[in-house]
Amino acid sequence: MQLASKVFTAEKRIRRRLVTSSGGRSDRPLLQRTIYFVAFVHLALVGAVVFHGVDPWANQGWWQRPLGFWGGINYSLWRFGFFSPDVGRSSEVEFKVTHKDGTIEKFSTLESFRFFIKSHESVNRFYGFRTQSSENPVLQDLCARSVVVRLLNELGMSEDVNSVDYTVRTIRYPTMEAFRAGEGIATKEFYSTHFVMDQK
Amino acid sequence: MSGAAGETHATRGTIQERTRAAAIKFFCAPQSPAPLGVFRLLMAGLALYQALLWYGDWPAFFGPDAWVQWEISRALGQEWQIHLLHIAGFLMQFGFSADQSVTIFYWAYVTFLVGLLLGWHTRVAAFLVCASHWVIMNTVPMFVYGLDIFLQIALFYLMVMPVAKAYSLDLWQGRVSPLPSWGVTLSRRVLQIHLCLVYISSGYEKVLSPAWWSGNVIWRSLVQPDFRQYDFTWLARFPWLAMLSSWFTMAVETGYCVAMWVPRLRVFWMAGIIVLHLGIALFLGLGLFGLIMILLTISAFGYEAWIDVKDTMRRASVRFHPAARV
Numbered sequence: 001m002q003l004a005s006k007v008f009t010a011e012k013r014i015r016r017r018l019v020t021s022s023g024g025r026s027d028r029p030l031l032q033r034t035i036y037f038v039a040f041v042h043l044a045l046v047g048a049v050v051f052h053g054v055d056p057w058a059n060q061g062w063w064q065r066p067l068g069f070w071g072g073i074n075y076s077l078w079r080f081g082f083f084s085p086d087v088g089r090s091s092e093v094e095f096k097v098t099h100k101d102g103t104i105e106k107f108s109t110l111e112s113f114r115f116f117i118k119s120h121e122s123v124n125r126f127y128g129f130r131t132q133s134s135e136n137p138v139l140q141d142l143c144a145r146s147v148v149v150r151l152l153n154e155l156g157m158s159e160d161v162n163s164v165d166y167t168v169r170t171i172r173y174p175t176m177e178a179f180r181a182g183e184g185i186a187t188k189e190f191y192s193t194h195f196v197m198d199q200k
Numbered sequence: 201m202s203g204a205a206g207e208t209h210a211t212r213g214t215i216q217e218r219t220r221a222a223a224i225k226f227f228c229a230p231q232s233p234a235p236l237g238v239f240r241l242l243m244a245g246l247a248l249y250q251a252l253l254w255y256g257d258w259p260a261f262f263g264p265d266a267w268v269q270w271e272i273s274r275a276l277g278q279e280w281q282i283h284l285l286h287i288a289g290f291l292m293q294f295g296f297s298a299d300q301s302v303t304i305f306y307w308a309y310v311t312f313l314v315g316l317l318l319g320w321h322t323r324v325a326a327f328l329v330c331a332s333h334w335v336i337m338n339t340v341p342m343f344v345y346g347l348d349i350f351l352q353i354a355l356f357y358l359m360v361m362p363v364a365k366a367y368s369l370d371l372w373q374g375r376v377s378p379l380p381s382w383g384v385t386l387s388r389r390v391l392q393i394h395l396c397l398v399y400i401s402s403g404y405e406k407v408l409s410p411a412w413w414s415g416n417v418i419w420r421s422l423v424q425p426d427f428r429q430y431d432f433t434w435l436a437r438f439p440w441l442a443m444l445s446s447w448f449t450m451a452v453e454t455g456y457c458v459a460m461w462v463p464r465l466r467v468f469w470m471a472g473i474i475v476l477h478l479g480i481a482l483f484l485g486l487g488l489f490g491l492i493m494i495l496l497t498i499s500a501f502g503y504e505a506w507i508d509v510k511d512t513m514r515r516a517s518v519r520f521h522p523a524a525r526v
Contacts, residue, residue: 039390046394050401072278074356075349080398081405082346087417090424110425118256121488125343127426132342146269153265173424175416176436
């Protein structure tokens, strides 16, 4: 008897679900309206961000937190102007590893990332890393230390190393016109630091 | 005079009614859930492929001593964001080390993705996948790029949209109805409009930039070490080619939001978008990014494009075989 009652309740639940999801008209109009309202607000926010409509107010007022939360969860409040207004500066990271026996080994991200990572897809991730880490000197220091530690662990040479020089160079390509006129690629040392391994 | 005013009033009324009816039809008329099923299969498949590609580099990106250590990446995020550090802290109560937690998290993510791909308890699987991917993004904020952003948007939609109503185990086991519904229509419209906004934003930002009009962005992207796949320095001798590619990109992106709603243009525009993203994948090395953009367009407008193609083929067959008209 109890089982029959359970089956009957389950059947009613499934039937109700089938009915509510089958037609164009819901038997819960308030829920339907709320869903439509949320969808329109969501799209309106996406549109407002895309067209810089909320720029003057985005970082002030009570809506700052809810907006940040909504954007932080679904990443839809984003500007999608990839590669615009221009493609950013490229950069090279060079590691000069000095071993205890005095030999020097150099690794440059310009030659290959193979010493760094195993999958080609991961290479694309370092563009953002180099751009973001260079925005703040403190962050640049922290990232340099972190990356050097990882590199030494990855290459299994932490026991054998005396010091590591970490250098970042920016690379700027000229315009096509300037390149034809003979202008070269501008390389400039942007950041450099020296790590000495603890000898204890 | 009063007659004319009355007529204008009546016409306005009719226009308002027509607009309202068209809007209701556009957003509410029940549609087949098949395209949403395809959307789920494509996005879950892509995310699974990405996760498998990531396998070899997983500890290097996500471990406690990753390229960017947890302490740094945690400090970069918002306080309310969940980081792998928190997951490891939770799992530590059960005796797992931080490194083991990172591996457990990886396999849990892959398992959730398989659940989503198969459509098994889809809503729960989609929630877990979306939440896990969100944790991934919070853990490596400095390594996030376009692919991750679009994947997170797609996974969020998979979580809230009725994507189990087609090609899923939930359907096969009778947990969901396969019937068309207003929820399917609204979901498809949200996805379509969102993509239109993405492309118009992308095109609009480019149109405002002189470097895009001159073709120099294309040139710099192709030759600079971050994206260089082949030697394109010769392009400087043929600036018109870079300019043409630039204008093609701006036209395809800016026109997307109009052309994708016009049946006669849709298939051609979709082909243009596919060519654009194949070019990005092939010449800039952004393979998965190119792929997700193609798959998103197919998910959003592929069904309509397929109907356009079928209609054109039917018309062509009638033209070539007049007997078929009878």
